[in-house]
Amino acid sequence: MQSPVQTNMRREIDEIPEAAARLLDRSANAFAAAGAALRAKDPAFLVTIGRGSSDHAALFLKYAVELTAGVPVASLGPSLSSIYGVKLKLGGGAALAISQSGKSPDIVAMTQAATHAGATSIALTNTISSPIADASSHPVDIRAGPETAVAATKSYVNSIVAGLAVLAEWTGDRALKRAVADFPRHLADAAKLEWRDFASCVDEAESLYVLGRGPALAIANEAALKFKETTGIHAEAYSAAEVLHGPVAIVGPRFPVLALAARDAAEDSVVETADSLNAKGAVVQVTSGKAAKAKRLPFVATGHPLTDALALVLPFYGLVEALSRSRGLNPDAPAHLKKVTETI
Incomplete structure (x- = not known):
């Protein structure tokens, strides 16, 4: 199903296993820090912040958190902060923001609001030197590498892998830790499949x-x-x-x-x-x-x-x-x- 002239999107799909392996190799300390912060907080709930593919990554992690940690998760509309100026009562919870670029004003504003409200805030971003990293208490570099195709692929997968790694650290779930560690080789096999x-x-x-x-x-x-x-x-x-x-x-x-x-x-x-x-x-x-x-x-x-x-x-x-x-x-x-x- 590949073209003789490879598109950027196809090339970036093929890079996903390597990008996931790089993430797991280089961001272990960030995973551990974010997981420790969540254990210390013991949040009553978790909210997610994102749009587009990042919001779909957040939906995946919502199910992962609820299934693994038993903590309810809800998605926040970023306009609550950027347009409506609502001050939410988030002090008893945690917030997970996901943004490839780390600079969309509404995502940053909602992340800042969550942090200021007392939530333990974690940002998953492919641009660690970005406003969303500054707005959160625990930024995590997803290390997907440059992604030039408009449609997100590497950054989507690495956002979820990073979230699962943090979740494993938070909960101490050994089976999930092993699954995440083994995942790059499974990704390599999955990339070869054709539908x-x-x-x-x-x-x-x-x-x-x-x-x-x-x-x-x-x-x-x-x-x-x-x-x-x-x-x-x-x-x-x-x-x-x-x-x-x-x-x-x-x-x-x-x-x-x-x-x-x-x-x-x-x-x-x-x-x-x-x-x-x-x-x-x-x-x-x-x-x-x-x-x-x-x-x-x-x-x-x-x-x-x-x-x-x-x-x-x-x-x-x-x-x-x-x-x-x-x-x-x-x-x-x-x-x-x-x-x-x-x-x-």
């Missing part, structure tokens, strides 16, 4: 659904964004349960559905939905060996439900980059978009 069959199903499509549950729902949100950004296909992400509460009404013959299932407690429910939509005539492909009717897509089983879900994004990125090119588009420079978007 060519799904690409052939959507090449002429104007709309599709991406489904998931738990951490895989965060991957589905990221996938839907990337479909819109790079291919011009209108894609919507839904929980595999929520899609049956209304959105299923527009699913008809040949409607494409990508169902993202990890090896976790939600896998059976995602597969059940995938098979039921296939029975309605939709073209459904799912990342599970348990599907009876939907077509099975290849995946990498990492041995841990969180890294298993995150590994799904690598073959998806390869799919969407190739699909963009096949539709005559440039995945490095989507229409109307730029690399750094600064909003107030």
Whole structure:
């Protein structure tokens, strides 16, 4: 599925395993410091701050924190601070801000407000010398390296890997620590997978659904964004349960559905939905060996439900980059978009 002339996006996808290994090798002290601060705080709640792919990374980490630490997590609208000037009562909690550039005014303002309110604030950024690092009490360099394609890939994955490493330090979860340490080699395997069959199903499509549950729902949100950004296909992400509460009404013959299932407690429910939509005539492909009717897509089983879900994004990125090119588009420079978007 690769082009003879490699795009920046494809090159950056291929760099993800190395970028993750570099992060784990060089940011261990930052992970330990942030984890120790969270243990000392013992937050009653955690809030996240981000937009776009960074917000999708935050959604993944929301599920990871709730599943691992048992601490409830909520996403804050950055405009609460930058536009509405609301002073939130965050002293009993922690805040996690994610920004590749580290300088979007609304993200920085909300992070500053959380820190000033007494929250233990952690910033995950690819630009450690940036306003968001100054606004937080514990900045963490995600070390993704230069990312020139407009669509985020390396920075998305490394943001989540950094968040999982902090979470492992916070909770002392040995299984998660091992899974994070082993993850770069699983990423290398995942980058080699091809979802060519799904690409052939959507090449002429104007709309599709991406489904998931738990951490895989965060991957589905990221996938839907990337479909819109790079291919011009209108894609919507839904929980595999929520899609049956209304959105299923527009699913008809040949409607494409990508169902993202990890090896976790939600896998059976995602597969059940995938098979039921296939029975309605939709073209459904799912990342599970348990599907009876939907077509099975290849995946990498990492041995841990969180890294298993995150590994799904690598073959998806390869799919969407190739699909963009096949539709005559440039995945490095989507229409109307730029690399750094600064909003107030």
